[in-house]
Amino acid sequence: MSLFIYNSLSRTKEKFEPFNPGVVSMYVCGPTVYGHSHLGHAKSYVSFDVVVRWLRQSGYRVKYIQNITDVGHLTDDGDEGEDKIMKQASLEKTDPMEIAQFYTRSFYEDMDKLAVMRPSIAPTATGHIPEQIALIEKLMATGHAYEVEGNVYFSVKSFDDYGKLSGRTDQEALQSGIRVGLRSEKRDPSDFALWKKADERHLMKWNSPWSIGYPGWHLECSAMSMKYLGETIDIHGGGMENKFPHHDCEIAQSEAATGKPYVRFWMHNNMVTINGVKMGKSLKNSVNLKDIFRERDPLVIRFFILQSHYRSQLDYSESAIKASTTGLEKLLETRRRLHQQQTGSGEFDVSPFSMRFTEAMNDDFNTPVALAVLFDLSKAINAALDRQEGVSERSRKEVEALLDYAGKKTLGIFDENNRELNEESKEDTKRIGAIMDILFELRAEAREQKNFALSDKIRDLLLVKCGIEIKDTKDGPVWSEK
RNA sequence: GGCGAAGUGGCCGAGUGGUUAGGCAGAGGUCUGCAAAACCUUGUACAGCGGUUCGAGUCCGCUCUUCGCCUCCA
Numbered sequence: 001m002s003l004f005i006y007n008s009l010s011r012t013k014e015k016f017e018p019f020n021p022g023v024v025s026m027y028v029c030g031p032t033v034y035g036h037s038h039l040g041h042a043k044s045y046v047s048f049d050v051v052v053r054w055l056r057q058s059g060y061r062v063k064y065i066q067n068i069t070d071v072g073h074l075t076d077d078g079d080e081g082e083d084k085i086m087k088q089a090s091l092e093k094t095d096p097m098e099i100a101q102f103y104t105r106s107f108y109e110d111m112d113k114l115a116v117m118r119p120s121i122a123p124t125a126t127g128h129i130p131e132q133i134a135l136i137e138k139l140m141a142t143g144h145a146y147e148v149e150g151n152v153y154f155s156v157k158s159f160d161d162y163g164k165l166s167g168r169t170d171q172e173a174l175q176s177g178i179r180v181g182l183r184s185e186k187r188d189p190s191d192f193a194l195w196k197k198a199d200e201r202h203l204m205k206w207n208s209p210w211s212i213g214y215p216g217w218h219l220e221c222s223a224m225s226m227k228y229l230g231e232t233i234d235i236h237g238g239g240m241e242n243k244f245p246h247h248d249c250e251i252a253q254s255e256a257a258t259g260k261p262y263v264r265f266w267m268h269n270n271m272v273t274i275n276g277v278k279m280g281k282s283l284k285n286s287v288n289l290k291d292i293f294r295e296r297d298p299l300v301i302r303f304f305i306l307q308s309h310y311r312s313q314l315d316y317s318e319s320a321i322k323a324s325t326t327g328l329e330k331l332l333e334t335r336r337r338l339h340q341q342q343t344g345s346g347e348f349d350v351s352p353f354s355m356r357f358t359e360a361m362n363d364d365f366n367t368p369v370a371l372a373v374l375f376d377l378s379k380a381i382n383a384a385l386d387r388q389e390g391v392s393e394r395s396r397k398e399v400e401a402l403l404d405y406a407g408k409k410t411l412g413i414f415d416e417n418n419r420e421l422n423e424e425s426k427e428d429t430k431r432i433g434a435i436m437d438i439l440f441e442l443r444a445e446a447r448e449q450k451n452f453a454l455s456d457k458i459r460d461l462l463l464v465k466c467g468i469e470i471k472d473t474k475d476g477p478v479w480s481e482k
Numbered sequence: 483g484g485c486g487a488a489g490u491g492g493c494c495g496a497g498u499g500g501u502u503a504g505g506c507a508g509a510g511g512u513c514u515g516c517a518a519a520a521c522c523u524u525g526u527a528c529a530g531c532g533g534u535u536c537g538a539g540u541c542c543g544c545u546c547u548u549c550g551c552c553u554c555c556a
Binding site for chain 1: 484485486487488493494495496497503504505506507513514515516517518519520521522548549550551552553554555556
C-alpha cells in the first residue's frame with residue numbers, strides 16, 4: 001500500500017516516494033517568535049508532526065527541519081512597517097534577542113505538551129545570515145537580483161514561473177491599480193526584498209556587501225532548507241496563508257539560484273476559525289494555548305485537531321472541545337478496560353482495523369478516518385469484553401499493540417510523556433493503590449450490609465475531593481484518576 | 483477586481499458514481515442496589531435550480547452564501 005500526498009503545486013494527490021530511497025527531507029515553516037503560541041500554531045505543528053510520525057512508522061528516515069524566525073519581519077512589505085520583534089521588545093522594555101529566546105522557549109513548552117516531536121534541526125534566521133548573504137550573491141551574479149541604495153531586490157520578471165504555486169502568474173494584472181507608485185525604487189512592483197538597509201533605530205542588523213541591514217523575510221527558509229536538506233527537498237510544509245507571497249518567493253529565489261526544482265511536494269494546512277472567521281493576532285480573536293491548557297488537557301486539543309483533516313478549516317468552539325474531551329475519554333477508557341479486565345478465551349482479529357487505519361493514513365494523512373477506525377475498534381473490543389468468553393491474552397496483546405502503534409506512536413493522542421511519572425510520583429501511586437484497596441474492602445463490607453449510603457459516600461467523596469473515580473464492573477470495582 | 487477553498491442530519495466532521503463514516507448531544511432498551519462505563523436499537527443529512535448517467539453529497543453548468551490569500555500571519 002503506498003502513500004499518497006496532496007501536492008499543492010499540482011493540486012492533486014500524488015504517490016509519494018522520496019527522491020533518495022529510504023530518506024525523506026522535510027522542511028516546515030516555523031513560528032515567528034514574538035508572542036505566545038495560539039491554536040493556529042497547534043493545528044499546524046500537530047498536523048505536520050503526524051506527517052513526520054507516519055513517514056517514520058512507514059520505515060523512512062525523516063530529516064525534519066523546522067526553523068525559528070527570530071528576525072522581526074516588517075508588518076508591511078514596503079518600508080513603512082515595523083519590525084514585529086523589535087516592537088514587542090520595546091513594549092516589554094527589553095531587547096529583541098531576549099524576546100526571541102523567551103518566546104522560543106514558550107513555543108517548545110506548548111508543543112511538548114501537545115506531544116509534538118522536536119524537529120531534527122531547528123535553525124534560526126539570525127544564525128544563518130552568512131548563508132542568506134551567499135544566496136543573495138548568487139542571485140546577483142546570475143542577474144536575478146539587483147541593488148538600489150543598499151537594498152537588494154529579486155527581479156520577478158527574471159523568473160518565468162513566478163506565482164506558479166498560488167496561481168498568480170499574471171503580474172501585470174495583479175499589480176494594476178494596487179499601491180502603484182508607493183515605491184519607485186523597485187524595477188517592478190512585484191519585486192520583493194532580499195536585503196534591506198537598516199535605519200538608525202533598527203536593532204537587529206548585520207554587515208553585508210550592500211549595507212548594514214537585515215535579510216528579507218522569504219530568504220531564510222530557502223537558505224536554511226538548502227543548507228541542511230540540499231537544493232531539492234521532498235516535502236515543504238506551511239500554512240495556506242503563506243502560499244503567496246512567501247512560498248512563491250521561496251520557489252523563485254531558490255530555483256533561480258540553483259536551476260533545480262526546489263520542492264517536490266508542497267503541503268499546506270488550513271486555518272483555525274472561530275465562528276467561521278480566521279483566528280489571528282491582528283484580529284484579536286486568537287486563542288492562546290497557555291490559556292486553553294489551564295482548562296483543557298493538551299492531548300484533548302491534539303485529538304480535536306486530528307478529528308478534522310489538515311487541509312480543512314477547523315472551527316473552534318467550547319462545545320466542540322467538550323465533545324472531543326468525551327470522545328478521547330472513550331478511547332482511553334477502552335484502553336484502560338482492556339488492560340484491567342481479566343483475560344478470557346475469546347479471540348479477536350485486529351487485522352481489519354489495522355488495515356483500515358493504514359489505508360486512512362496513506363490517503364493523505366486522513367486522521368479523521370483513522371480516528372473513526374479507532375472508535376470502531378473500541379466498540380468492537382468493548383463488545384468482546386462484555387461477552388462471557390472475554391478476550392484471550394494473545395488477542396489482548398494484539399489489540400494493545402495496535403492501540404500503541406496507532407493511537408500513541410502515530411497519532412500521539414495516547415502519549416502521556418507530559419505526565420511521565422518520576423520516582424516520587426511512582427511511590428505516591430503505589431501508596432494510593434494501597435489506600436484504595438482498603439477503601440474497596442470497607443466499601444465491599446458496606447455494600448454487603450446494604451449500607452448503600454456509606455458505599456456511595458465513599459465513591460462520591462473520592463470523586464469530588466480526590467478526583468478518583470470508582471466504577472463497579474463485573475470483575476469488581478476499579479478506580480482511575482480523572 | 484484577481485487567485486483559491488468551501489457549503490453534509492441539533493453540533494463537530496469524513497466521504498471524488500451504487501453498500502452504515504465516526505464523534506458529541508438526544509430518545510428507547512439491556513446490565514446494575516444506585517451511579518458510572520459498556521453494549522443494542524433509533525436520525526431516510528448532503529445550499530438552491532438545471533444537466534450528464536441505469537444510478538450523484540460525489541461529475542458538469544448556473545444561482546445564492548461563507549471563508550482564505552492578494553500587507554505580517556500557522
